[in-house]
Amino acid sequence: MNQTEDFRKYAHEFVDWIADYYSDIEKYPVKSQVKPREIFNKIPVLPPETGENMADIFKDFENIILPGITHWQSPNFFAYFPANGSYPSLLAEMLTSALGAQCMKWETSPAAAELEARVTSWLRDMMGLPSLWTGVIQDTASTSTLAAILTAREKYSDYLINLNGMKDYSDLRVYCSEETHSSIEKAVKIAGIGNSNLVKIGTDGNFAMIPSELKRRIEEDKKNGYKPLCVVAALGTTGSTAVDPLKDISVICREFGIWLHIDAAYAGSALILPEFRSLTDGLEQADSFVFNPHKWLFTNFDCSVYFVKDPAALVRTFEIIPEYLKTLSDNKVNNYCDWGIPLGRRFRALKLWFVIRSFGVKGLQEKLRNHISIAKTIELRITKDKNFEILAPVNFNVICFRYKPDNLLSGEALNCLNENLLQTLNKTGKIYLTHTKLKGKYTLRMVTAQTNVTLEHAEKAWELITRTASGLTI
Secondary structure (H helix, E strand, C coil), rough: CCHHHHHHHHHHHHHHHHHHHEEEEEEECCCCCCCCCHHHCCCCCCCCCCCHHHHHHHHHHHHHHHCCCCCCCCCCCCCCCCCCCHHHHHHHHHHHHHCCCCCCCCCHHHHHHCCCCCCHHHHHHCCCCCCCEEEEEECCHHHHHHHHHHHHHHHCCCCHHHHHHCCCCCCEEEECCCCCCCHHHHHHHCCCCCCCHEEECCCCCCCCECCCHHHHHHHHHHHHHEEEEEEEEECCCCCCECCCCCHHHHHHHHCCCCCCEECCCCHHEEEECCHHHHCCCHHHHHEEEEEHHHHCCCCCEEEECEEEHHHHHHHHCCCCCCCCCCCCCCCCCCCCCHHCCCCCCCCCCCHHHHHHHHEEEEEEHHHHHHHHHHHHHHHEEEEEEECCCECCCCCCCCECCCCEEEEEEEEEHHHHHHHHHHHHHHHHCECEEEEEEEEEEEEEEEECCCCCCCHHHHHHHHHHHHHHCCCCCC
16 A cells, blocks of 8 residues: 555544544543653653554554543533634644645745735724734734734834843833733743833732722832833733723823733633623724634634734844845735744644634624623522632633632631642543632632533533532531
């Protein structure tokens, strides 16, 4: 059998396996139950000297690898934020892999560059974002936020930091709330600004940034010789999906000439729903905005869409054109390798195109509304149960709650009880939840956002949670 026929045979078998996997996914434990190094110790110390049969390799995939997989596509996955996929996205990924294109420049695959320009403008309009914003697809929101801070840094210094380094700019400041994602902290370190120059602003009872506190800290820093550079505001924090008051924050940024970056990595998808557009009040003043279709828009990881008001500043920050990358079309097209950190780029726009066309705007809206409705139903169940309490507003479809039986425990004892509950639930393999801490309270997070989750899945999960909690020793 030649290579092509061999590929054809196993490709058909793999597709059959994938279809069966999705049909039977609820039979697997949602969270992998293996112990540390259990998979590692099953893999031979040395690689094979000669090639092995694909049938044997796939058998080891099923027997060794699969037990160590946490099944993010299971409708019983309620942890973190999802990394959702869908059949249209999966089919596009197969084609992307088959093409094997490295889409760094327009010349290396014109369709990749031009499709990226089109689908990002589709999303901008679907979400009601400012019409003058321009989009580019990055890998993750972490990379997008780093790109925002680096661009803010260069624009502030008239691009002299790229030229001379940080020697004259050791006192830049970046601001975010105490609930903002850890990627902001990582970005300021990588950007050379320094972790000590990340100022975390206090939050209100709904875990949103307090604008007056932001303004006070900026004014204080300016008096002390610091240079306020950038504010990162959240449209949906990681812990509780709190929404910072963008309008008030944008006014402050405009007053002091500070770059405003909006991190909407998860909740940004909700902006395709007209009923959530009020959250964008003030957003038109922002300089950059990021959201991840790979979280809640059914597009396989990785796919992060980053919008900028001034694409020329972004390009000037990252553009490097050695002789071997120069082409005749450079002044006529978008070379997206100059719009971010990596030179090499995957053809991510294809799966996004497949998803939007397959679902349609109305189909995507229906999915998101259903997920939000499920969350509201479970929130009501929790509210009515005297042994549980809601710890944060359910702004979208993330429910933050804890077990608090008869007010018998408080403080660390109550935190330990909820940690025990979480670990016990996840060991069952029937559902997967994660946690955060809100104002020191150990908080269970239930996210009803997996592509194929239904109300029945969520209600079964709630039944398991209450049954397990009642069996714990207090």
